[in-house]
Amino acid sequence: MNVKQLAAEKAVQLVQDGMLIGLGTGTTAYWAILKLAQRMKLEGLDIKAVASSKQSEDLAAEYGIPLVPLAEITAIDLTIDGADEVDGELHLIKGGGGALLREKILAAHSKTFIVIVDESKKVSQLGHFPLPVEVVPFASNLTLQKLRELGCTAELRASADGIFVTDNGNYIADCRFGKIASPSELHEQLNAIPGVVENGLFISMASQVIVGFNTGETEILAPVKR
Ligand SMILES: O=C(CO)[C@H](O)[C@H](O)COP(=O)(O)O
Numbered sequence: 001m002n003v004k005q006l007a008a009e010k011a012v013q014l015v016q017d018g019m020l021i022g023l024g025t026g027t028t029a030y031w032a033i034l035k036l037a038q039r040m041k042l043e044g045l046d047i048k049a050v051a052s053s054k055q056s057e058d059l060a061a062e063y064g065i066p067l068v069p070l071a072e073i074t075a076i077d078l079t080i081d082g083a084d085e086v087d088g089e090l091h092l093i094k095g096g097g098g099a100l101l102r103e104k105i106l107a108a109h110s111k112t113f114i115v116i117v118d119e120s121k122k123v124s125q126l127g128h129f130p131l132p133v134e135v136v137p138f139a140s141n142l143t144l145q146k147l148r149e150l151g152c153t154a155e156l157r158a159s160a161d162g163i164f165v166t167d168n169g170n171y172i173a174d175c176r177f178g179k180i181a182s183p184s185e186l187h188e189q190l191n192a193i194p195g196v197v198e199n200g201l202f203i204s205m206a207s208q209v210i211v212g213f214n215t216g217e218t219e220i221l222a223p224v225k226r
Helices: 003-012 027-043 054-062 100-108 140-148 183-191
Strands: 020-023 048-051 076-081 110-118 131-135 153-156 171-176 196-199 208-212 218-221
Touching: 003 027, 003 076, 003 110, 003 208, 003 218, 020 027, 020 054, 027 054, 027 076, 027 110, 048 054, 076 100, 100 110, 100 131, 100 196, 131 140, 140 153, 140 171, 183 196
Parallel strands: 020 048, 020 076, 076 110, 110 208
Antiparallel strands: 131 171, 131 196, 153 171, 208 218
């Protein structure tokens, strides 16, 4: 079993009958979706789900996980999603797959938000991974200029056929800040720029982070209560 699968399967153990599950996006969330489908088939696990991307929606549909229209829900019991970096405070960088806006909306409405990562994602300080920032296409060159004034290099993400476009019809600016001294301050500064829709810093949102190790072990990290 690979390390991402290990963390994902540990998280899926927390899922119980009757829950509404938020499905994350990416190669780690992929394993969680597959395990949920397997538990439904083998154990009769009775769940419904909402997806954070077209990709995860298609995967869930392919594996027979019933999806609920977002208009019909008021809250999510548990969301399971990956991350690009996790620091000691359990702040995250997310959006490597370009789904950060929908992922953040689902996480914000989840009673429990479980993050699943392999050990390579644990860092002492966020910022080595370029921070994804979702921006509207209109005047994106000017928005990029404002982002750079915060001290990063910012480039629009490319796709095979041009500029990468999110499920929401927006662009992603990948911002290289180097080490981020104050993630919460940067989060506020980024979202104050007109044209920025949302950024990939998830501040104090994780209920738990499940880390998979190459040794086959897992570690569960919980936020320190102050
Ligand atoms: O935020 C994300 C997608 O927008 C992913 O959760 C993040 O990029 C981690 O991906 P992976 O599990 O493939 O390493």
